[in-house]
Amino acid sequence: MATSDIKNVTIIGAGILGAQIAVQTVCFDFRVTVYDSAEGAFERSVGQFEAIMSTRKKGPAVPIEKWNDGILKVNTVSHMAQALQDADLVIEAVPENLELKRKVFKQMDELAPPRAILATNSSTIPVSRIEDATNRPEKCLNLHFYTPVTGLNMVDIMGGSKTTPETMTAGKQWLSAIGCVPLTVKKEIYGFCFNRVWRSVKRQVLYMWADGFVDHKDIDRAWMLAYGLPVGPFGQMDINGLDITYQVEMSYYHESGEERDRPPKALKEMVDRGDLGVKSGKGFYSYPDPAFADPDFLK
Numbered sequence: 001m002a003t004s005d006i007k008n009v010t011i012i013g014a015g016i017l018g019a020q021i022a023v024q025t026v027c028f029d030f031r032v033t034v035y036d037s038a039e040g041a042f043e044r045s046v047g048q049f050e051a052i053m054s055t056r057k058k059g060p061a062v063p064i065e066k067w068n069d070g071i072l073k074v075n076t077v078s079h080m081a082q083a084l085q086d087a088d089l090v091i092e093a094v095p096e097n098l099e100l101k102r103k104v105f106k107q108m109d110e111l112a113p114p115r116a117i118l119a120t121n122s123s124t125i126p127v128s129r130i131e132d133a134t135n136r137p138e139k140c141l142n143l144h145f146y147t148p149v150t151g152l153n154m155v156d157i158m159g160g161s162k163t164t165p166e167t168m169t170a171g172k173q174w175l176s177a178i179g180c181v182p183l184t185v186k187k188e189i190y191g192f193c194f195n196r197v198w199r200s201v202k203r204q205v206l207y208m209w210a211d212g213f214v215d216h217k218d219i220d221r222a223w224m225l226a227y228g229l230p231v232g233p234f235g236q237m238d239i240n241g242l243d244i245t246y247q248v249e250m251s252y253y254h255e256s257g258e259e260r261d262r263p264p265k266a267l268k269e270m271v272d273r274g275d276l277g278v279k280s281g282k283g284f285y286s287y288p289d290p291a292f293a294d295p296d297f298l299k
């Protein structure tokens, strides 16, 4: 399929990332349909955009009026078959769980037209572990988005074991067509491009915090001062969601089987308590006014 043939884009899973992918895409005049198994998921995720933007002190790469108009143009449907019936490109953004993703990919394959490209927004799992749940592995790929709502418009793109060059080209061109920068992974690797770099930072800082070496606020201060950024690694994990952070770290742990890759118990305890970061109002910081946003934080 050529990029010019992609007109209808379907997102499966309208959580915090799925909703952002939907809005970024619709802003560039593609028809976007969203399906989530939980009613009202898209609206709930949109309700979190403001908090994410103010925490990150950044907005989308498109003018905010266009972004807000885009929210209204996304078509949400309550049946998966309806969402997929006319799709040219499908992006799965359900929770980070291999079995769930394989189940959803099987449904996507059964319900989408044979021409459709099937992509996963997984933060870690190579599509080669999912592609054989479908009858079209040559049209499967990883498209891993970051946070378009804060203007982070780069996307890791990686093929599976049978992905054709045509599918990769269509994916890259489509990303450019929705104002995103493709980061091409040339050879399969767990965590793709930038996400793997970010993961090394997370593993190290979580260890330093959980084992009581350094206060998380000092790690964030150091990061913010060193790189001139409005948020440090702990604030960023709050933005991403600590439940998702935990799932992603567990995914790396299952991949390597090495004890040093297991996320700290203290992170799991926060998730079990419901301290999920920005989305629950409490994580490493309290929201809507986290300590790191106070100008005195860096004094």
Ligand SMILES: NC(=O)c1ccc[n+]([C@@H]2O[C@H](COP(=O)([O-])OP(=O)(O)OC[C@H]3O[C@@H](n4cnc5c(N)ncnc54)[C@H](O)[C@@H]3O)[C@@H](O)[C@H]2O)c1
Residues within 6 Å of the ligand: 012, 013, 014, 015, 016, 017, 018, 035, 036, 037, 038, 041, 093, 094, 095, 096, 097, 104, 121, 122, 123, 124, 144, 145, 146, 239, 240, 241, 244, 248
């Ligand atoms: N949060 C991040 O910063 C981030 C960044 C990049 C990629 N990702 C990846 O994107 C994916 C989604 O993450 P998220 O943060 O948006 O998660 P989330 O928990 O906010 O959203 C997941 C959504 O999927 C829905 N869902 C669950 N099962 C479903 C099914 N069978 N069919 C349809 N919908 C279903 C849930 O109701 C929920 O709304 C994960 O693979 C994650 O690793 C997350």
